[in-house]
Amino acid sequence: MGLKIKIFQLVDLIILWLFYLSKALTFVVHPWVIKKVFDSLGYAFYYGRPKMRRDLHRKIADAMPEMKDPNELKRIALGACTAMVRPIYEGLLFWRHTDKFMRELEIENLEVFDKAMAEGKGILPYTMHLPSTIMLVHAIMARLNRSYSIIAWNPEDLPVKRYTRKMAEFGLMIGSDPELPVIYAGPGRDAIRQLRERLSEGGGVGFAVDIPGKCVVPLFGRPAAVADGIAYLAWEFDAPIIPTVMIPEEGFKRRIIFFEPIRCEKTGDRKADVKRTMEKVIAAGERQVRMIPDQWMCWFGLWRWWEKAKEIEASAEGEESSSAE
Numbered sequence: 001m002g003l004k005i006k007i008f009q010l011v012d013l014i015i016l017w018l019f020y021l022s023k024a025l026t027f028v029v030h031p032w033v034i035k036k037v038f039d040s041l042g043y044a045f046y047y048g049r050p051k052m053r054r055d056l057h058r059k060i061a062d063a064m065p066e067m068k069d070p071n072e073l074k075r076i077a078l079g080a081c082t083a084m085v086r087p088i089y090e091g092l093l094f095w096r097h098t099d100k101f102m103r104e105l106e107i108e109n110l111e112v113f114d115k116a117m118a119e120g121k122g123i124l125p126y127t128m129h130l131p132s133t134i135m136l137v138h139a140i141m142a143r144l145n146r147s148y149s150i151i152a153w154n155p156e157d158l159p160v161k162r163y164t165r166k167m168a169e170f171g172l173m174i175g176s177d178p179e180l181p182v183i184y185a186g187p188g189r190d191a192i193r194q195l196r197e198r199l200s201e202g203g204g205v206g207f208a209v210d211i212p213g214k215c216v217v218p219l220f221g222r223p224a225a226v227a228d229g230i231a232y233l234a235w236e237f238d239a240p241i242i243p244t245v246m247i248p249e250e251g252f253k254r255r256i257i258f259f260e261p262i263r264c265e266k267t268g269d270r271k272a273d274v275k276r277t278m279e280k281v282i283a284a285g286e287r288q289v290r291m292i293p294d295q296w297m298c299w300f301g302l303w304r305w306w307e308k309a310k311e312i313e314a315s316a317e318g319e320e321s322s323s324a325e
Contacts, residue, residue: 008159015163019088019170026096031252038089042082056080059302063220064293079294086131086295087167093252094136095174100252105140109258113146113242116261122199122239123148124230125258126207128285129297132246137256138206139175147177148204151195154186179203199237206244209285210298216309217279219286225308231277234264241277243284247292259284 018041025034046053056077060067067073094101116123125148127133138150155164172181180198183205185191198205213227234241240261247255262284264277289296 012160012163022088022092026092031093038085039082041085046078046081059299076294080299083131083295083297087135090132090135091170097252104253106255112258116240116242120202122202122237123204123242124239125242125244126209127244128210128288129208130295132248134208137244137246142175148206149177149180149183149198150206151183151185154184154189157186199239209281212305215278216312217282219282222306223309224305225312228274228278231274235270235273245288
């Protein structure tokens with residue numbers, strides 16, 4: 001355990017150093033150069049760990065069996081390795097070139113967001129762990145006077161504390177909700193109360209939904225165990241859930257897409273209602289990933305979610321058998 005902690009501390013230091021170095025480089029070099037630096041880190045991670053590389057190829061192939069082209073498979077796997085540090089690049093690029101970003105920005109279906117907010121029941125925009133989306137959408141919406149809070153893990157509870165803390169501070173600095181920028185989740189945090197207060201006021205809370213949990217729903221063709229907090233909030237407040245994604249394009253050009261809201265339809269069985277809603281949420285999230293599969297940061301955890309779902313289903317079957325006896 002001691003060695004593992006030291007490794008995480010070293011990784012924490014290296015990534016934090018990378019952030020400060022990249023921040024300094026934004027003043028003296030072209031953004032293309034900085035992008036190549038981050039791409040190189042992803043390539044080093046990809047080629048430096050052969051077993052991880054083979055496992056990653058298998059995971060992607062299992063999830064998308066229609067992917068027959070080995071070059072495309074490699075491109076996605078390389079991108080996934082780079083995606084782990086790409087939030088730094090996206091955030092710094094936006095920070096240094098905000099005007100260019102905003103000029104070239106395209107937003108599809110902004111009226112979906114506005115109509116949902118106008119209902120006054122709160123809104124729940126969400127995404128998968130896609131670097132541009134998790135780093136920039138809330139900041140851009142704040143600049144467009146459509147701010148919402150975001151929920152995030154408390155940096156002190158994560159293995160890379162200093163880096164995560166710095167990225168949280170930086171992410172809020174480039175744009176955030178002025179009333180309640182972030183709701184930190186984790187042990188000892190009063191996140192549920194803050195979430196309820198924010199939604200009861202008609203505000204918004206942004207989620208990333210591809211995190212492990214106990215709700216078993218289909219993801220890439222197999223049952224996966226994911227967290228279902230967003231669906232419980234939608235059930236309680238009748239708040240619309242808005243699938244959201246940002247597509248990185250050439251240069252400073254980015255495209256934000258808001259999809260039609262997902263509603264939690266109530267039948268009197270809350271557990272079933274939540275599960276049915278999560279099936280829709282994760283299905284829409286999978287479509288986001290399929291749009292830019294090389295950007296998804298969570299390819300590495302997908303198998304664990306599949307395995308956890310098997311354990312949950314086996315345990316449920318065992319309990320049913322015991323009850324029948």
